[in-house]
Amino acid sequence: MTKPGPLNLITDVHGITVGNAEDATALTGATVLLSGGRAIAGVDIRGGAPGSRETESLRPEGLGMGVDAITLSGGSVYGLDAASGALAWLAAHGRGFRLPQSPVPLPIVPGAILFDIANGGNKNWGREAPYRRLGEEACEKAGTRFALGNAGAGFGAVAGGYKGGLGSASAITSDGYTVGALAAVNAFGSPVMPGTSTLWAWAFEQNGELGGQFAPKPGALSLDFPPDIKRPPEPAANTTIAIVATDAALTPSQARRVAVMAHDGFARALRPVHTPVDGDVVFALSTGAKPLAEPWQFHLGRIGSIAADCLARAIARGVFEAEPLGRFANYRTVHAAGFSQRA
Numbered sequence: 001m002t003k004p005g006p007l008n009l010i011t012d013v014h015g016i017t018v019g020n021a022e023d024a025t026a027l028t029g030a031t032v033l034l035s036g037g038r039a040i041a042g043v044d045i046r047g048g049a050p051g052s053r054e055t056e057s058l059r060p061e062g063l064g065m066g067v068d069a070i071t072l073s074g075g076s077v078y079g080l081d082a083a084s085g086a087l088a089w090l091a092a093h094g095r096g097f098r099l100p101q102s103p104v105p106l107p108i109v110p111g112a113i114l115f116d117i118a119n120g121g122n123k124n125w126g127r128e129a130p131y132r133r134l135g136e137e138a139c140e141k142a143g144t145r146f147a148l149g150n151a152g153a154g155f156g157a158v159a160g161g162y163k164g165g166l167g168s169a170s171a172i173t174s175d176g177y178t179v180g181a182l183a184a185v186n187a188f189g190s191p192v193m194p195g196t197s198t199l200w201a202w203a204f205e206q207n208g209e210l211g212g213q214f215a216p217k218p219g220a221l222s223l224d225f226p227p228d229i230k231r232p233p234e235p236a237a238n239t240t241i242a243i244v245a246t247d248a249a250l251t252p253s254q255a256r257r258v259a260v261m262a263h264d265g266f267a268r269a270l271r272p273v274h275t276p277v278d279g280d281v282v283f284a285l286s287t288g289a290k291p292l293a294e295p296w297q298f299h300l301g302r303i304g305s306i307a308a309d310c311l312a313r314a315i316a317r318g319v320f321e322a323e324p325l326g327r328f329a330n331y332r333t334v335h336a337a338g339f340s341q342r343a
Contacts, residue, residue: 002179002306004206005170010180010314011144012170013245015287018182019142020152020166021134027121027325028074030082030131031152031166032138033182033243033285034090038066038097040286042255043110046263046273047239047280053080054110058283060253065097070283071111071135072153072184072241078129079113079153085135086111112281114186114239116156120326149321153184153241159270159319160190161228163328167318169209169310177290179246179303181265181310185318188238188278189270190226195219197335201269201316204309210320211332226271239279240266240315244307250286254300259284261304265311282311 005012015036022029043058057065069086073079087107090096096105117123138152146152147166154166164187170180185191191199193216202213230238244262259282266273266280274280284307293299322330 001174002171005172005178007144008170008209009168010170010182010243010245013178013180013247013287014289016245017142017144018146019138019140020146021137021141022152022155023130023134025122026125026130027119027156028116029152029155030071030073030079030134030138031184032086032135032142033070034139034142035068035285035287038068040064040250040252040255040288041067041110042252042259042284043281044256044259044263045281047278048276050279050281051077051080051113052111052281053083054108057108058110060256064252065108067110068095068107069109070243070285071109073111073113073131074116074153074156075129075131076113076115076117079131080111081129081131082135083109083111085132086139089136089139110283112241114153114157114184114241115237116186118237119156119158121156148317150323150325154318157184157186158230158328159185159187160230162191162319162334163322163325163330165318165322167314167316167321169313169317171306171310177246177248177303179244179306179310181242181244181307181314183240183242183311183314183318185240185315186238187240187270188230188275189272190228191270191316191319192228194222194226199316200271201312204268204312206313209313210316238277240270241281242311243283243285244311245285246303247287247289248292248303249288249290250292255284255286257300258304258307262307262311264308265315268312269315
């Protein structure tokens with residue numbers, strides 16, 4: 001059995017903090033997760049158009065030095081600079097990998113980006129895109145509580161035909177493991193079952209976090225693309241980027257396995273996923289506070305399965321909590337009539 005943590009956020013994993021920063025003129029933003037210490041991490045990339053940084057350092061056959069932070073950002077390729085801002089902030093606070101011969105710390109900051117360049121914001125920033133600044137600001141604001149919806153990397157995001165956003169969720173097992181997820185949802189696919197007001201992730205809702213979803217009415221379900229996918233399906237113009245975290249002690253190889261399993265959460269919350277025009281990325285983080293019980297294969301599978309469910313909930317919360325922005329309507333406004341019936 002599991003239950004949501006006290007905050008129902010990824011920061012229910014002890015030691016983790018999250019910060020958001022936005023540029024309301026450019027309609028974009030960045031989110032930084034600080035690990036609170038060196039944490040083991042893994043990554044799995046399934047989309048056909050990813051944008052990422054430092055993912056090679058997370059390969060299981062590498063040194064496994066751990067990470068100090070992970071960034072999620074809007075801005076497409078420009079957004080990769082959010083990690084540079086986080087790196088600068090970490091170094092200024094003396095945090096990072098230490099080598100005897102190095103006079104400065106060496107923070108390890110992987111990151112991933114989503115495409116919000118065409119959302120109507122003013123992107124005429126010249127030679128200085130705002131993302132390094134946003135990365136630093138997000139670090140300054142990091143804490144255990146943070147905003148969802150139009151916040152951080154989800155500020156300018158769009159999910160299918162709906163305003164996308166930043167979402168998070170958590171779960172605590174009966175034997176004391178904590179698992180959390182954080183997602184910035186800018187998907188090509190739709191979060192809503194066609195012809196209904198029901199989110200694809202409705203069955204995973206906990207404690208009314210999605211407004212009290214109804215089970216869909218029986219009926220024929222088209223096996224073609226949903227009608228409310230994002231159009232036009234432009235290359236590299238979409239992406240859901242996410243982090244799952246646990247306090248279970250994992251090796252780099254085990255962390256990657258959790259990232260692999262967590263991708264199932266995408267398929268539980270969005271349709272379609274992992275398309276040629278998405279850049280879907282999942283990072284998995286282990287703070288190592290609680291030993292992984294034996295048989296480890298069983299408990300690793302549990303962690304990965306729970307991470308997938310948390311990620312489905314986080315994606316749905318990102319869409320549910322989003323507010324209208326520019327020409328993009330949000331889920332709760334589009335389906336207001338359905339929600340009045342639920343009340």
